[in-house]
Amino acid sequence: MYPAAFSLHPELDATALAAFAAALESGDLAGLPPARAAEVEAVRDVAVFSRGKVAGTGGDLLDAALWRHTGPEPRPVVVMPASWTQLGWVLYAVQASVFAARGYDVLAYTARGFAASEGQVDAAGPLDVADGSRALDHLLERTAGPVTRVGILGHSYGSGIALLVAAHDSRVDAVAALSAWGDLGEVFYENSTTRASAVQALYAAAARARLSRRTERVLENVLAGRETGETLRWAEQRSPLSHVKELNRRHVPVFLSHAWHETLFPVNQTLETFNELTGPKRLDLSLGDHAGPEATGLLGLPNRIWTDAHRWFDHHLRDIGNGIADEGQVLAEVMWSRTLEPHPTWHALTRRTRRLHLTGGGELADLPEPGWTAGVVCGVDTPARVADALVRSGYAELAGRPKVYPTGDIDRAVAAVWASAPARETTRLRGTPRLRVTYRAANPGSSFVAYLLDLAPDGSARLVSHAPYSDLGSAPDSLISADLDLQATAYDVPPGHRVMLVVTGRDPFYGDANLPRATLAFTSPDPTPSYLDLPLA
Structure with a gap:
């Protein structure tokens, strides 16, 4: 049903992102649009960019990039696990640079089994959660001065990993999860109905990845309509909804974004997770479908969701009084007027x-x-x-x-x-x-x-x-x-x-x-x- 090159991020320009990443490393701005060239110059003026490897769980090496300041000043750090895509960490090249230019040390990495990262795809399982903590170790060891607070941000697949790492690693102080999922079981089965096209799309988008046999078998079982109980148990472990208590115990601030007409991760399962959170939280709901509302920001264009993700971290990791804590828990974009409506809680809608x-x-x-x-x-x-x-x-x-x-x-x-x-x-x-x-x-x-x-x-x-x-x-x-x-x-x-x-x-x-x-x-x-x-x- 889907071509081998099927992408969950169809509007992203992989060539442009790769060129931006190359310019970060070399300093050669030839061929970059003026705005992107200025961003490269801005971050290179204050931080050192390098590509490298993170030692993941079991010795598997994860492809990564580091934005590091050399001064001894205390500063916050951000870890960014990548999406379900062969782009890997390059997906975050622009946005990680924005964080770095604003004073954060940043590590972006490609999840196991994708692109140049070793290992097999664990689908946000225990290996991915442990990898997230290893990535944080790697970043902390290379930060020149004291680390004040830790944020973790993920988009799409990376959003689930970010939430799960935050639930299990007490060092994480704030989360931003964009185009997030909450209940993987409901991603597979909605009201006991197989979400066949969504699962086929996940399979097709991972055509060049190295799926673990267990992950592959689960996707095959969903499509074949067998072993539903086993699949739901597998999915429960990988669902942030199942680990909300750990986030609530530490009152971890969580920023979520989602699309109303999301076809990959239906909105209600993310909404359920949001409503279970008892710490500081914010939910941005937009027109469109999976990963679309945030796509322009990944390319460096103005994007309110990425702007608010930065504001979220600035407030909770740097104590900046930017007003985001007073704007209500929910920001809803109305179809089709695109009016933005703030609400104090979800139930107030x-x-x-x-x-x-x-x-x-x-x-x-x-x-x-x-x-x-x-x-x-x-x-x-x-x-x-x-x-x-x-x-x-x-x-x-x-x-x-x-x-x-x-x-x-x-x-x-x-x-x-x-x-x-x-x-x-x-x-x-x-x-x-x-x-x-x-x-x-x-x-x-x-x-x-x-x-x-x-x-x-x-x-x-x-x-x-x-x-x-x-x-x-x-x-x-x-x-x-x-x-x-x-x-x-x-x-x-x-x-x-x-x-x-x-x-x-x-x-x-x-x-x-x-x-x-x-x-x-x-x-x-x-x-x-x-x-x-x-x-x-």
């Missing part, structure tokens, strides 16, 4: 909930209506799908070109559709939409995907949120009540638009537990009525 009931006439109504049935034929693709291309679709959103859904082309024989009355004023959705729906499946094993859409008067729609659901244990012909959270959102539905709910039996993004041409019969009996809860500002 939602002021009230409006319940709309699913009816037999295809309406989302204020009152329940029992006794109807809406059949969905399984195994057929529809225009309603999560994304045309994992990760890449989110870059189109960032560019102001969100996917348009032609709702008139959705076959009502293979999808159940409900819509609200037109909104009289802007409907400000803020928080986590929730769906309860009752259905009957003739066969054991069933699944569906629910999409929440913003329906314009011309029949076109845009995706607000979605979620899959699978029931794998009910007896044939059982009446199943499915309760599920759709992915959290901050979305303004304009006046005259409708909220539309579409439910289908198949989306190529997910695994499919239905038998071919099976039918799901949705209904709303009195004891378990079907409804949609909308979170409102």
